[in-house]
Amino acid sequence: MIIEYINAALEKAKYEIISDEEPFYGEVPGLKGVWASGKTLEECRRNLGETIEGWIVLRLRKGLKIPPIGNIRIEEPKVMETIDKINASVMETAC
Numbered sequence: 001m002i003i004e005y006i007n008a009a010l011e012k013a014k015y016e017i018i019s020d021e022e023p024f025y026g027e028v029p030g031l032k033g034v035w036a037s038g039k040t041l042e043e044c045r046r047n048l049g050e051t052i053e054g055w056i057v058l059r060l061r062k063g064l065k066i067p068p069i070g071n072i073r074i075e076e077p078k079v080m081e082t083i084d085k086i087n088a089s090v091m092e093t094a095c
Helices: 002-012 041-062 078-094
Strands: 014-017 024-027 035-038
Touching (some): 002 041, 014 041, 024 041
């Protein structure tokens, strides 16, 4: 599911050439703060894929929603909610 989301995001990415050491710049419309650069278009695209992956992980950890791309959605797994409840119970018992 995550790989499909990343690939869909990369298909929507917009690229441009900027005046920089890494002149290829890419961003994904609709994914706030997701951008990358590279010395080549291929490197920029690879960096953008890694950035999207990190962005997904961060949003899941913070409990933030991840906007759908087309019909592809990522939602927080219910298992994580259960583990968080268990961890909270363990912490209450330990204190």
